[in-house]
């Protein structure tokens with residue numbers, strides 16, 4: 001029931017593994033390719049069953065906290081099975097193609113009434129392009145709408161193969177300055193920019209994908225600056241005029257804070273407030289004034305309650 005990952009009502013498949021390491025990442029469980037064991041402190045009743053059943057002695061309870069020695073853990077799942085309060089969980093499931101297609105096809109009545117479909121996201125779906133390509137082919141054969149959500153740091157071949165099988169490509173442009181992009185995501189952006197230009201050429205030549213949505217996360221103190229929005233807008237106006245149907249400014253959200261805690265990671269944005277409604281409007285106005293068709297700009301996401309109304 002996603003309404004954010006493409007047109008209509010959608011079922012989104014999130015793949016693990018990413019080619020970037022964005023400092024604000026809202027899906028930290030998607031950064032690493034393999035399954036991960038997590039402990040939900042809020043569900044733990046201190047029964048100690050996980051420690052007792054672990055065949056590798058990988059679990060230690062200390063001061064009300066569960067510490068898992070990832071070097072010893074084999075992800076056997078015994079602690080997940082053994083916990084009476086579902087406080088242990090393995091994130092990430094291996095799906096076979098037939099099973100995944102059957103799972104998403106269950107939602108087709110929602111897609112049919114809303115113009116929606118399936119979105120494959122991540123992480124970075126382009127890192128598993130052969131599987132994703134086969135999945136999209138199967139969805140299309142069933143008449144399901146298809147969309148791919150990519151951050152663009154993938155091979156050109158993978159991008160083209162996935163774009164040819166998608167009605168919509170959602171493409172992240174986070175930071176226009178390559179040096180700053182490298183600072184906040186771990187990688188420079190030249191390939192990302194080159195790939196989206198190539199995607200525009202594909203659209204002009206072959207008419208696919210039908211729609212290209214650019215998405216920019218508005219991260220306070222990082223990407224949510226006038227300079228960045230003007231830079232991205234100028235890039236879109238120069239290279240992608242007429243092919244981008246939507247430039248979405250996605251407001252920072254803090255829903256990921258708990259996920260970081262469960263993964264035993266620090267989140268540098270802990271305590272950072274949401275944007276005010278006025279800040280979101282200002283960002284939207286900057287984007288509309290940056291050289292793109294103002295009609296393609298849309299700002300989405302939650303804002304701070306009670307301030308900047």
Ligand code: SF4
Nearest residue numbers: 054073074076077079
């Ligand atoms: S998944 Fe298996 S090896 Fe890992 S902590 Fe749980 S019981 Fe131990």
Ligand code: SF4
Nearest residue numbers: 018020022025123151
């Ligand atoms: S590209 Fe997306 S999933 Fe990957 S690290 Fe950045 S925000 Fe997270």
